Amino acid sequence: MCVFMFTSNSLTKTNCIKYLLQTTARFSHQRAHQQAVRGMATNKRKNEDDKPGTKKPASRTVTSASGPWNQGLKASMNDPGLRVMADDQCVIIRDKYPKARYHFLVLPKRSIPNLKKLVPNDIPLLTHMYDISKELTAALDTGLEFRYGYHAVPSMSLLHLHVVSQDFDSPCLKTKKHWNSFNTEYFIDAEDEKFILATKELYVDKCHKCSKPFSTIPALKSHLVSHIPNNTNKSQ
């Protein structure tokens, strides 16, 4: 039974258009902001250049009020400026740094760290994420092709499905990594049967010789010497 329904709060075309207008407004605002920040930095550097020897690398805080950088999606899920829609299971947000004209992220409300933590019971949820993505792009009616998938090696925490139009026309697309992460096997299509391979946990934390589990690397290292024949504690 599909719980997803078109309601006034979800995927009406009017609402979609509204969110896209927000995209444009926010985006130009963001660019203006970045330019302003850059201008301020330039001014500051000029002043410092008047006093030689006072130059030092600008210190930057590594964590912010919203937590470490790789936890940013958690806050963005509840950011009304980014949220496109939500139902009982999922939230869809606009990607904060869209790599194409349309770029959304679909996140389960129930916190799942990454693909490797998925279990067979999650399959209906994954199907639902894909289904509402298709509903969204259908409602948007952009005439653009879309792809729906996961990054094989994500940087951001919390499982998220990329919904990205295939124009790749965006100032945020800047690096080879950006390109390749959406246009090689790095991008795992949600509907691809190979998808299941990406859900396998690769960290097993066991000895490579005898499969004894270990909890810390020092513990592993003291165990490893037991496998060295005629161990004399010498190296090289």
Add this chain to the structure above:
DNA sequence: GTTCTAGAAC
């Protein structure tokens, strides 16, 4: 992931 920027490449 992004930002910033030094040094490479053009």
Add this chain to the structure above:
DNA sequence: GTTCTAGAAC
């Protein structure tokens, strides 16, 4: 000279 790219950010 400008453009591009890769690495640090503790």
